[in-house]
Amino acid sequence: MIIGSTGSGKSTFISFLIANLLTKYDMSVVALDRMNGLEIMTDFFEGQYNTANTDGGFYINPFSLKDTEENRQFLANWIKFMLNIDSDNQQDNKASQSIDKVIRDTYNYMGEQKNQINLLEIAKNLGSSEQDFNEILKSQGEKIYFKNFQDCLDFSKSPLSVINMDAFANDKNLWG
Structure with a gap:
């Protein structure tokens, strides 16, 4: 866990670490994001950027x-x-x-x-x-993130999956 004030470079540092892991090692990475800080890096590596919301943008099975x-x-x-x-x-x-x-x-x-x-x-x-x-x-x-038969964390498509956690912090309906 990395803690720091807004604008201090937390997302940049994590992006650097993830980029090095993905280029040097054959591994899968799941990252939890806030305020879309890892979205550009995820797009660059053709990863999955999942946004939790009440419409089912994030689901696990x-x-x-x-x-x-x-x-x-x-x-x-x-x-x-x-x-x-x-x-x-x-x-x-x-x-x-x-x-x-x-x-x-x-x-x-x-x-x-x-x-x-x-x-x-x-x-x-x-x-x-x-x-x-x-x-x-x-x-x-019956909660939105457990209803599906599939799982949005599909590493057969990409070794990188990022979950934007903003909705979990802001929407009590997602917690039930």
């Missing part, structure tokens, strides 16, 4: 990750984090196992059609066994 055991575990842990479930807590053990099973069963059922899985699909598959959690996931899944 963690379920579009490649189907691996590690990614399945990440997704289950992400949902447990959203629901404040502690896998080590005996009281949360049943809910934790239900989420693990839903992730496993959904991916096994969908197979190569992973572009049809999103948070709402997981909520639907969780069913009535965990009704409280189901409602929370549905409300999260």
Whole structure:
């Protein structure tokens, strides 16, 4: 994190670092931006500049990750984090196992059609066994940035993806 006053060169410094990383190393970069400071550099490197807004300019779908055991575990842990479930807590053990099973069963059922899985699909598959959690996931899944089956962070097009965070800071509707 770089902190400094307006006009002190933070975006210029970050642009310099990112430009060096992209020209010297084969890697992908995600950067969070404010006030379009990285937009010109993103255009220069033919990257993706995503603007979060209520029209869906920014959207993510963690379920579009490649189907691996590690990614399945990440997704289950992400949902447990959203629901404040502690896998080590005996009281949360049943809910934790239900989420693990839903992730496993959904991916096994969908197979190569992973572009049809999103948070709402997981909520639907969780069913009535965990009704409280189901409602929370549905409300999260209906938010503009989780609704899509695709993910705007597509590194097959470019190794650089920048997210303009101004809307998150200024619009409470995006937070739900």
